[in-house]
Amino acid sequence: MIDNTTQEIKKAVLCGVMLDREQGFPERMKELEGLAEACGFSCVGMTTQRLSALENATYIGSGKIEELKELLEAEEADTVIFLGSLTPSQLNNLCSDLEVEVLDKTDLILRIFGERARTAEARMQVEYARLQYMLPRLRGLRKNLSRQGGTGGSMSNKGSGEKQIELDRRVIEKRMSDLRKRLEQLESGRQTQRKRRAGSGLPLVSLAGYTNAGKSTLLNQMIERFGADGQKKVEQKDMLFVTLDTSTRRISPRDHRDFLLSDTVGFIDDLPHDLIKAFRSTLSEISSSDLILHVTDCSDEEHLRHMEVTRETLREIEASDIPVIYVMNKADRVYPLESLPMIMGDRIFMSASEGIGLEELCGMIASKLYGDLISCELLIPYTDTAADHFVTVHAEVEHKEYTSEGVRVSCRIGRRYLKRIKDHIIL
Numbered sequence: 001m002i003d004n005t006t007q008e009i010k011k012a013v014l015c016g017v018m019l020d021r022e023q024g025f026p027e028r029m030k031e032l033e034g035l036a037e038a039c040g041f042s043c044v045g046m047t048t049q050r051l052s053a054l055e056n057a058t059y060i061g062s063g064k065i066e067e068l069k070e071l072l073e074a075e076e077a078d079t080v081i082f083l084g085s086l087t088p089s090q091l092n093n094l095c096s097d098l099e100v101e102v103l104d105k106t107d108l109i110l111r112i113f114g115e116r117a118r119t120a121e122a123r124m125q126v127e128y129a130r131l132q133y134m135l136p137r138l139r140g141l142r143k144n145l146s147r148q149g150g151t152g153g154s155m156s157n158k159g160s161g162e163k164q165i166e167l168d169r170r171v172i173e174k175r176m177s178d179l180r181k182r183l184e185q186l187e188s189g190r191q192t193q194r195k196r197r198a199g200s201g202l203p204l205v206s207l208a209g210y211t212n213a214g215k216s217t218l219l220n221q222m223i224e225r226f227g228a229d230g231q232k233k234v235e236q237k238d239m240l241f242v243t244l245d246t247s248t249r250r251i252s253p254r255d256h257r258d259f260l261l262s263d264t265v266g267f268i269d270d271l272p273h274d275l276i277k278a279f280r281s282t283l284s285e286i287s288s289s290d291l292i293l294h295v296t297d298c299s300d301e302e303h304l305r306h307m308e309v310t311r312e313t314l315r316e317i318e319a320s321d322i323p324v325i326y327v328m329n330k331a332d333r334v335y336p337l338e339s340l341p342m343i344m345g346d347r348i349f350m351s352a353s354e355g356i357g358l359e360e361l362c363g364m365i366a367s368k369l370y371g372d373l374i375s376c377e378l379l380i381p382y383t384d385t386a387a388d389h390f391v392t393v394h395a396e397v398e399h400k401e402y403t404s405e406g407v408r409v410s411c412r413i414g415r416r417y418l419k420r421i422k423d424h425i426i427l
C-alpha cells in the first residue's frame with residue numbers, strides 16, 4: 001500500500017503534439033507543466049511533435065513513441081503526461097506501448113479539482129466528472145493502476161481481465177447514479193436560495209474568467225472597501241483552481257445602489273467537458289446573473305487566448321447573452337500605477353491587489369445595470385405574480401399601489417427587460 005505522506009515526488013515527461021497553424025503551443029506546454037507540478041509531479045523532460053493530424057491509435061507517431069521510451073529510461077521517469085485529451089483507445093495503446101503510467105491534461109485537471117474541492121457539493125461534482133472520465137477508459141486505467149502498485153480511486157484491484165473491468169464498470173455506474181441523485185437534491189436547495197436572493201431585489205453580478213486572473217482578490221477588495229462589517233472573505237492564492245465553490249457577497253458602493261457579487265470556479269483551456277457538465281449547477285450562478293465581470297490577467301502574454309477560452313466557456317454554459325464588463329486586471333504589472341485605472345469603453349485596466357480602480361468599476365457596474373433605464377407605468381393583474389416578481393427584481397420601483405384592477409407600478413427598468421413586461425405597460 002502506498003502511503004501518500006511519504007510518497008516521493010514522481011518524475012514525469014511531458015509530451016505534446018503541435019498541429020498545423022496552432023497558436024500558443026509553447027505556452028500551452030508551460031501551462032501543462034504548471035498543472036503537473038500542482039499535482040505533485042516533477043517534470044524531468046519534454047518532447048513535442050509536429051503533425052497535421054493526431055494519430056488515431058496512439059496520438060503520436062510510432063517513431064516518437066520509441067524516442068519517448070528512450071527519454072523515459074534516460075530520465076528514470078515513471079509517468080508520461082500528454083497535452084490535451086487522449087481517447088480511450090489511445091490511452092490503452094499508449095499504456096501498453098510505453099509501459100509506464102500514462103496521463104492526459106484532462107486527468108490532471110480532474111486530480112487538481114479533486115484535491116482542492118472542500119464542500120460536499122464540490123467533492124461530489126468532481127467525483128462524478130472523474131467517474132465519467134474513467135468509465136470508457138477502464139482498460140487503460142487498469143494498466144496504470146497495476147504500475148502504481150495497486151491502489152487508487154474507485155477501482156478495485158482484485159483479479160484481472162475483462163471480468164474485472166465489467167465489475168468495475170457496474171460499481172462505477174451505481175456510484176454515479178447515487179451521486180446524481182444527491183446532486184439533484186442539492187440543486188433544488190440552490191434554487192430555493194436563488195429565489196430567496198431574487199426576493200432581495202438586488203441584481204447579481206458574477207466574476208468569471210481564467211483561473212488565477214484575480215477574481216477572488218477582486219471580491220475580497222470589494223468586501224473590504226464596500227462590504228458590510230463582518231462579511232467573510234474568500235481564499236485567494238497564486239495557484240490554479242483555488243476557488244471551486246460559489247461565494248456571494250453584498251456590495252454597497254458609496255455612490256451607487258447595492259448589488260450582489262459572486263465568485264466562482266475559474267476556467268482553463270481544455271477544461272474537460274464532463275467537468276463543466278458536473279459543475280453546471282455551480283456555474284449556473286454565472287448564467288443567472290444580470291452582469292458578468294470578465295476578469296483577465298492582462299500581464300499574461302497569453303491573455304487574449306485566455307479571454308477567448310473564457311468567452312467559449314461562457315457560451316457553453318449559456319451565459320453569452322449577458323452584458324459584460326472586461327476587467328483587465330494586474331495592470332500594475334504592465335502600466336505605471338499613476339496611469340491607472342484606464343477606462344476604454346467597456347474595458348477597465350485596473351489592479352485588484354493594489355485596490356486601484358474599484359470605485360470606477362462600481363461606476364461602470366451601475367451604468368451597465370441601470371444606465372439605460374426607461375421610466376414606465378405598469379398595471380400588472382393579480383393573476384400574473386411572475387411579472388410582479390420580475391419587476392421587483394429587475395426594476396427600480398418608485399411607487400407601487402394595489403388597485404382593484406391589479407398592481408400599479410411606476411418604475412425605471414432596463415431596456416432589455418421591456419420585452420418581458422410589454423403586455424402590462426400603460427404609459
Ligand SMILES: Nc1nc2c(ncn2[C@@H]2O[C@H](COP(=O)(O)OP(=O)(O)OP(=O)(O)O)[C@@H](O)[C@H]2O)c(=O)[nH]1
Pocket residue numbers: 210211212213214215216217218235236237238239240241242243244265266267329330331332333350351352353354
Ligand atoms: N500584481 C497583481 N497581482 C494580483 C492582482 N490581483 C490578483 N493578484 C494575484 O494573483 C493571484 C491569484 O489571485 P486569485 O484572486 O486567487 O485568482 P482567482 O482568479 O480567484 O483564481 P482561481 O480561484 O484559482 O480561479 C494571487 O497571488 C493574487 O495576489 C493584481 O491586480 N496585481
Ligand SMILES: [Mg+2]
Pocket residue numbers: 215216217235236242243264
Ligand atoms: Mg478564486
